[in-house]
Amino acid sequence: MTNTTTRPIRIGVQIAPQHSTYTQIRDTLTSLEELGVDIAFNWDHFYPLSGDPAGLHFEGWSMLAAWAEQTSTIEFGPLVTCNTYRNPDLLADMARTVDHISAKTPGAEGRLIFGIGSGWFERDYDEYGYEFGTVGQRLDALAESLPRIEARWAKLTPPPTRDIPVLIGGGGEKKTLRIVAKHADIWHSFADTETLERKLGILRSHCDEIGRDFSEIEISTGTRPHTPGNFDTTDLEAQVELGASLFTLGITGPDIDLSPIADLLAWRDAKNA
Template sequence: MTYPIRIGVQLQPQHAPDYNQIRDAVRRCEDLGVDVVFNWDHFYPLYGDPDGAHFECWTMLGAWAEQTSRVEIGALVSCNSYRNPDLLADMARTVDHISGGRLILGIGSGWKQKDYDEYGYEFGTAGSRLDDLAAALPRIKSRLANLNPAPTRQIPILIGGQGEKKTLRLVAEHGDIWHGFTNAESYPGKAEVLDRHCSDVGRDPAKIERSSGVEGRDHDTIVANAEALTGLGVTLLTVGCDGPDYDLGPAEALVRWRDSR
């Protein structure tokens, strides 16, 4: 399979005390011509003031579903630990309907201990969280298949992570999109491991879209990194964008690069 080059923006829901700042950034993303707008699933900022302003992931996605008309939306990524898998499937189906079929269900095993401790979740270990994700993914898919009304489409499942033993195996088994949190240097080795897992489970690796963040702030660096990643087979390229101002300059550079290809 071949996939078109797509541009994503992760609007990090931190350091924006007025939600209007995020709403405006979503509008600007859609006007700019990006393909996917992501947020993330944390309860506190990941950098800057650790107790700074922050908003919750899935209620925000419901608002984005109503606000937008063209872009796909999703979390990069939702934490499996925070919600019952069947409930998460129902939430995803509902946002899918609100958006008219534009949700990407991004999911990962979780890692930010402060989120767990402050909200009363058991942190466990990296291995136990991955085991929980392995148990959750079939439940999510089963619930999606049995909801009434059904989702408007087969909601694509994006799995985030690069662990070679467990995470990439789960991508091979369940993922429609793989976001490895890699760069052009680390991507090839991880992709090779994923291909081996696909072979082991009888999955065509070409049926898994490849996604990556793009590093850099200036135009030339961003474009060079995008070119390097697409040369390796990555087709969904995402830049992060922090509050409160949500500078979309890097996204604009990627959109211009995409359109000039």
């Protein structure tokens, strides 16, 4: 299945807020903006996801407010925020506020991308006192929260500076992709090319069922070097043919390595030329 809609290729980098001082994270973000990365992401967890489980870690949304003030051109957001960690109306207000912080001049648009998912990291829930529940319950909660978030954005004074792009992460075929079809501007997965093709077919079916134009949804996927510092663009090209246009590389401390990013940016620039 080939997607006939052509979007510019964009490169995202997820700075894992773990195993680094905040000074390192701040300096890394500066470097990403100077390099010309399109989007900087963090994540919404309370403990490291890899390495020492007792290692350094920082909370995501307060960090995003700092990123909004620090940067001037790069878009940014959580990949992804956990829906059930916060009241959805409060979360909408937080996002609206960060959106305004990132708008540097009167009348300018903000740069926040509102990434959200149903949540999965049980340790976060257990240690912070949230009810973990089941996968189905968490997905049902996400489906209930998104209309509330959208409604709250419409009520806030001042409203967001723009229609904040909603990125939904996850690949569940019955529930998640239907939520994507209803609410997402961007769908993110870490699927390989074969899996991505199958899931795009399912997403298209959900869009057809609810009357949504499938081409309105930007397709985002995670990527990584096949060997250190070396990207095999064969997979990237195949995913572009399927319609993917946003490719995100994850980096983490303690030794943050920016060397693979230059290859990705060079490939982006060649594709967009």
